[in-house]
Amino acid sequence: xxxxxxxxxxxxxxxxxxxxxxxxxxxxxxxxxxxxxxxxxxxxxxxxxxxxxxxxxxxxxxxxxxxxxxxxxxxxxxxxxxxxxxxxxxxxxxxxxxxxxxxxxxxxxxxxxxxxxxxxxxxxxxxxxxxxxxxxxxxxxxxxxxxxxxxxxxxxxxxxxxxxxxxxxxxxxxxxxxxxxxxxxxxxxxxxxxxxxxxxxxxxxxxxxxxxxxxxxxxxxxxxxxxxxxxxxxxxxxxxxxxxxxxxxxxxxxxxxxxxxxxxxxxxxxxxxxxxxxxxxxxxxxxxxxxxxxxxxxxxxxxxxxxxxxxxxxxxxxxxxxxxxxxxxxxxxxxxxxxxxxx
Amino acid sequence: xxxxxxxxxxxxxxxxxxxxxxxxxxxxxxxxxxxxxxxxxxxxxxxxxxxxxxxxxxxxxxxxxxxxxxxxxxxxxxxxxxxxxxxxxxxxxxxxxxxxxxxxxxxxxxxxxxxxxxxxxxxxxxxxxxxxxxxxxxxxxxxxxxxxxxxxxxxxxxxxxxxxxxxxxxxxxxxxxxxxxxxxxxxxxxxxxxxxxxxxxxxxxxxxxxxxxxxxxxxxxxxxxxxxxxxxxxxxxxxxxxxxxxxxxxxxxxxxxxxxxxxxxxxxxxxxxxxxxxxxxxxxxxxxxxxxxxxxxxxxxxxxxxxxxxxxxxxxxxxxxxxxxxxxxxxxxxxxxxxxxxx
DNA sequence: TTGTATGCGTTATCAT
DNA sequence: ATGATAACGCATACAA
Numbered sequence: 001x002x003x004x005x006x007x008x009x010x011x012x013x014x015x016x017x018x019x020x021x022x023x024x025x026x027x028x029x030x031x032x033x034x035x036x037x038x039x040x041x042x043x044x045x046x047x048x049x050x051x052x053x054x055x056x057x058x059x060x061x062x063x064x065x066x067x068x069x070x071x072x073x074x075x076x077x078x079x080x081x082x083x084x085x086x087x088x089x090x091x092x093x094x095x096x097x098x099x100x101x102x103x104x105x106x107x108x109x110x111x112x113x114x115x116x117x118x119x120x121x122x123x124x125x126x127x128x129x130x131x132x133x134x135x136x137x138x139x140x141x142x143x144x145x146x147x148x149x150x151x152x153x154x155x156x157x158x159x160x161x162x163x164x165x166x167x168x169x170x171x172x173x174x175x176x177x178x179x180x181x182x183x184x185x186x187x188x189x190x191x192x193x194x195x196x197x198x199x200x201x202x203x204x205x206x207x208x209x210x211x212x213x214x215x216x217x218x219x220x221x222x223x224x225x226x227x228x229x230x231x232x233x234x235x236x237x238x239x240x241x242x243x244x245x246x247x248x249x250x251x252x253x254x255x256x257x258x259x260x261x262x263x264x265x266x267x268x269x270x271x272x273x274x275x276x277x278x279x280x281x282x283x284x285x286x287x288x289x290x291x292x293x294x295x296x297x298x299x300x301x302x303x304x305x306x307x308x309x310x311x312x313x314x315x316x317x318x319x320x321x322x323x324x325x326x327x328x329x330x331x332x333x334x335x336x337x338x339x340x341x342x343x
Numbered sequence: 344x345x346x347x348x349x350x351x352x353x354x355x356x357x358x359x360x361x362x363x364x365x366x367x368x369x370x371x372x373x374x375x376x377x378x379x380x381x382x383x384x385x386x387x388x389x390x391x392x393x394x395x396x397x398x399x400x401x402x403x404x405x406x407x408x409x410x411x412x413x414x415x416x417x418x419x420x421x422x423x424x425x426x427x428x429x430x431x432x433x434x435x436x437x438x439x440x441x442x443x444x445x446x447x448x449x450x451x452x453x454x455x456x457x458x459x460x461x462x463x464x465x466x467x468x469x470x471x472x473x474x475x476x477x478x479x480x481x482x483x484x485x486x487x488x489x490x491x492x493x494x495x496x497x498x499x500x501x502x503x504x505x506x507x508x509x510x511x512x513x514x515x516x517x518x519x520x521x522x523x524x525x526x527x528x529x530x531x532x533x534x535x536x537x538x539x540x541x542x543x544x545x546x547x548x549x550x551x552x553x554x555x556x557x558x559x560x561x562x563x564x565x566x567x568x569x570x571x572x573x574x575x576x577x578x579x580x581x582x583x584x585x586x587x588x589x590x591x592x593x594x595x596x597x598x599x600x601x602x603x604x605x606x607x608x609x610x611x612x613x614x615x616x617x618x619x620x621x622x623x624x625x626x627x628x629x630x631x632x633x634x635x636x637x638x639x640x641x642x643x644x645x646x647x648x649x650x651x652x653x654x655x656x657x658x659x660x661x662x663x664x665x666x667x668x669x670x671x672x673x674x675x676x677x678x679x680x681x682x683x684x685x686x
Numbered sequence: 687t688t689g690t691a692t693g694c695g696t697t698a699t700c701a702t
Numbered sequence: 703a704t705g706a707t708a709a710c711g712c713a714t715a716c717a718a
Contacts, residue, residue, distance in 0.1 A: 065711030408695030
């Protein structure tokens with residue numbers, strides 16, 4: 001009589017396969033596959049015993065095998081053209097990811113983030129083209145960078161933000177910047193302001209352009225002058241500088257629309273440093289409704305930027321594209337005015 | 344004569360396969376595989392023509408097929424037991440990820456983050472057990488939470504931080520909290536302080552325990568009294584409250600070690616609010632060297648927590664484990680004192 | 687409705 | 703050193 005001594009390898013026993021489930025349930029592998037994938041055409045009683053076997057064996061489909069057989073990966077990549085550290089430092093990305101994850105959780109897709117700038121760019125490229133991914137979400141903050149557009153005929157892609165050029169070629173979702181800026185100006189006008197300035201964003205970024213346009217159209221509709229424009233680059237420091245220039249002009253000024261909250265925060269400081277009151281002397285409205293809006297005093301009246309919704313919608317569009325359903329090429333998300341104390 | 348009209352499907356042509364490369368190079372698939380995977384035993388001239396074919400076709404191996412055949416995924420998961428939004432909001436995670444990514448970029452492994460709390464926890468579990476991943480990195484901030492330890496006999500795991508219990512069972516890397524706290528106290532003593540208090544962290548978290556122990560041993564070595572202890576929970580508010588209690592004792596107090604920078608920041612405010620000067624009246628040293636250390640005035644002398652290194656080391660250990668090389672069960676990272684203005 | 691058989695693109699085990 | 707050929711675990715067209 002022989003004795004076999006089990007060797008403890010530290011490795012767990014191999015994962016159960018479709019075939020094992022089939023054996024235990026007394027059906028064919030095809031039937032198990034159908035049950036697992038929720039096919040309608042399977043007899044209830046068979047389905048029962050299959051499900052039972054699945055639970056008994058704690059079966060979970062092998063992703064690689066499934067991918068190989070079905071030519072679908074059920075994976076989508078969030079591509080961020082920034083360094084890892086920057087991505088995490090920026091609350092904007094955080095919120096986009098949150099929205100994307102929220103939508104994806106209702107689907108079978110997995111999310112998979114890759115920051116492109118680090119390492120060799122070719123690695124990212126090869127990964128995306130290597131059939132490891134069903135679709136790509138590209139998020140670059142304000143810039144509307146569509147430099148990955150060439151991937152478009154290899155993979156469905158949805159961008160965050162309208163591209164600066166070639167808007168007709170790609171799918172994207174953006175917030176309605178112009179409408180938001182318009183609402184901001186209207187708030188200023190409604191509260192009795194007549195001399196309304198703006199600190200605009202860079203004019204090589206779509207949000208910069210659109211928010212300025214919204215400000216202009218609001219003024220035009222009310223027959224007001226649109227001479228009071230200064231430009232910043234969306235940073236606090238640039239907001240301060242722009243506000244100084246505005247004040248230095250010596251013109252009447254009782255209202256300000258800043259193209260984002262950071263620049264509004266910069267303006268806040270300068271206004272108060274000049275001994276002027278907010279909102280009594282100068283009312284100010286920002287854009288984005290981010291951390292800066294509430295960390296400043298008085299709290300900023302601002303245009304809410306639905307960032308999480310943006311992520312959600314991007315994911316939604318991409319999944320539609322992947323599954324071959326028709327999708328609108330562009331989705332423009334509505335904004336809403338958040339009234340606080342500064343206007 | 345018939346005419347076939349090409350239908351534009353919008354789909355790109357199928358990716359080149361190993362077989363196509365083999366055909367073009369005039370060798371067998373096995374040889375191509377060997378070249379692609381850097382096998383030594385292949386004739387230089389054949390290798391040449393294979394590489395040429397690879398470039399010509401822009402061949403990139405199919406990950407799913409490779410995984411299926413080799414039973415290796417070359418993917419590791421960073422598991423974060425927090426909500427997505429929390430993860431991104433916390434600079435600690437950001438920096439860990441940075442370190443992990445840095446190391447992994449020198450390898451063939453891909454990183455793949457999953458935040459566990461959202462959605463159903465079972466989904467995460469099934470994903471990890473489903474053979475989609477070669478190993479797992481678990482990061483939970485201060486807590487030393489090892490609740491995923493049961494995965495250990497299914498998958499290699501490396502934790503961030505020592506577990507509260509069962510330290511002998513799992514692989515982890517931690518910063519040397521005790522040594523760091525000791526250095527902080529020594530700094531205080533070196534600059535002439537004799538009545539040194541501490542605001543300790545929660546005693547159900549390893550860092551809270553170890554930093555308190557470090558403070559105690561520093562005091563003991565110098566024959567100083569260790570009665571001045573108050574506890575906080577690593578938040579700014581708790582630091583303020585603890586400082587108030589310390590001051591309310593009415594005992595002499597000319598030095599303070601706070602178990603993290605946030606609590607130190609809280610203490611800062613309270614000390615100054617009492618009309619006391621830093622460091623003249625009370626010198627303070629923090630721990631972590633994070634944003635709070637420099638956002639406070641005077642800037643905080645503090646113990647540098649090498650978070651990026653932690654991520655790097657974790658990834659390194661995990662890869663060693665995965666590849667079957669021996670690895671030390673625990674890695675303790677050294678700290679360093681960053682001298683600024685508060686002590 | 688259910689089962690059979692083939693193929694997905696690699697790696698790996700054999701011969702040669 | 704190189705080439706057949708058999709897995710790998712699943713999906714799916716086709717047959718029954």
